[in-house]
Amino acid sequence: MRWLSILSLVLSLLAADHAVSSGKIPSYVSPCKRNSDDLNQCIVNAWEALRPKMGEGIPKLKIPPLEPFSIPETSIDRRTDSLDVKATMTQLAIMGVNSVIFSKLNVNLTDLSGSVSLAFADLNVTTLYVMDAMLMKIVPMKGQGKFNGTLNDIKVNVTGRAELSPKNERGNSYLKLVEIKFKGFISDARGRLVDTTNNPENKIFAETANMFYDNNRRGVLDILTPFIEEFCESLVLELANQILSTVPFEEMFIEAVSKEPLKKSNNITS
Ligand SMILES: *[C@@H]1O[C@H](CO)[C@@H](O)[C@H](O)[C@H]1NC(C)=O
Ligand SMILES: *[C@@H]1O[C@H](CO)[C@@H](O)[C@H](O)[C@H]1NC(C)=O
Ligand SMILES: *[C@@H]1O[C@H](CO)[C@@H](O)[C@H](O)[C@H]1NC(C)=O
Ligand SMILES: *[C@@H]1O[C@H](CO)[C@@H](O)[C@H](O)[C@H]1NC(C)=O
Numbered sequence: 001m002r003w004l005s006i007l008s009l010v011l012s013l014l015a016a017d018h019a020v021s022s023g024k025i026p027s028y029v030s031p032c033k034r035n036s037d038d039l040n041q042c043i044v045n046a047w048e049a050l051r052p053k054m055g056e057g058i059p060k061l062k063i064p065p066l067e068p069f070s071i072p073e074t075s076i077d078r079r080t081d082s083l084d085v086k087a088t089m090t091q092l093a094i095m096g097v098n099s100v101i102f103s104k105l106n107v108n109l110t111d112l113s114g115s116v117s118l119a120f121a122d123l124n125v126t127t128l129y130v131m132d133a134m135l136m137k138i139v140p141m142k143g144q145g146k147f148n149g150t151l152n153d154i155k156v157n158v159t160g161r162a163e164l165s166p167k168n169e170r171g172n173s174y175l176k177l178v179e180i181k182f183k184g185f186i187s188d189a190r191g192r193l194v195d196t197t198n199n200p201e202n203k204i205f206a207e208t209a210n211m212f213y214d215n216n217r218r219g220v221l222d223i224l225t226p227f228i229e230e231f232c233e234s235l236v237l238e239l240a241n242q243i244l245s246t247v248p249f250e251e252m253f254i255e256a257v258s259k260e261p262l263k264k265s266n267n268i269t270s
Helices: 006-015 017-021 039-054 200-215 217-244 249-257 262-267
Strands: 069-079 083-095 101-108 113-135 139-164 175-195
Touching: 039 101, 069 217, 083 217, 139 200, 175 200, 175 217, 200 217
Parallel strands: none
Antiparallel strands: 069 083, 083 113, 101 113, 113 139, 139 175
16 A cells, blocks of 8 residues: 655645544644545645644644744755865754745655645745855855845755555554655845854955855855755655654554544555
8 A cells, every 4th residue: 555755645644534533633634535536636735724833833743833944953064076064053944934835746656756846935044053164166164153044936846755664563554755855946045144253264254255155146056056955855854754753654544545444454564
């Protein structure tokens, strides 16, 4: 038996009747049937119904608040010709995530894969940083401080693939997202590094980087985009699997397929 991409995984889980009645799923979720013809549309509708709750998150399902979406601490350590960076960001906050627009959701129940296109009008980002980086081998970005910026008109194509775990000793299996790929395009972005150390050299680095960016926005964005994609992939993979660990597959599956009694689940194999 089969299931699919990250989004539909999460949403179908949110939507399963049984899980609603068993109290695992909040009661305000409207159910989708797994075998319905318009499953994709149903999933999008379910998200729309949930959107007002997503801002604050749904702790029961380990869905974190999306507005703002906060990451207490994260690091990057990557070396390429165009960008060599070691950085730690703290108090990273992204505003605008919950205004995402979905299109072209396509879920394949045969191979547990799926794809979806996302669009964001604006994302505002703020963070504190400690950074030692070299952009295009010529622009040092070194120091410690704060960053704020706005990304405009972002489009992302997401593809993903899931697997069903072997049953555990209690007879439950869990969906696991095993692969996710982001392909994004950021139309434009403005931002500012503000050094907060008392080191004059660092202040010059920050100002120079800002100026270089302002004069080369398209080129720098094209360099940054793969880093951002990779960052989002690992973030979403971890988040999705955290959410998927909250409800056994059997509980979403049975009732999403039909309302027949629980014993049917004994026939399910992965
Ligand atoms: C982003 O910031 C701009 C200006 O600071 C503001 O007008 C806009 O509403 C903000 N957008 C979001 C999604 O927070
Ligand atoms: C779903 O995946 C299977 C196996 O990869 C493939 O044969 C089938 O054509 C796909 N269905 C759709 C609707 O894309
Ligand atoms: C960054 O913050 C400053 C001060 O709060 C604000 O004036 C500016 O518009 C912000 N820049 C961006 C790109 O969000
Ligand atoms: C997303 O896919 C569509 C076609 O499937 C393509 O036209 C578009 O350029 C892609 N967007 C990105 C950001 O890769």
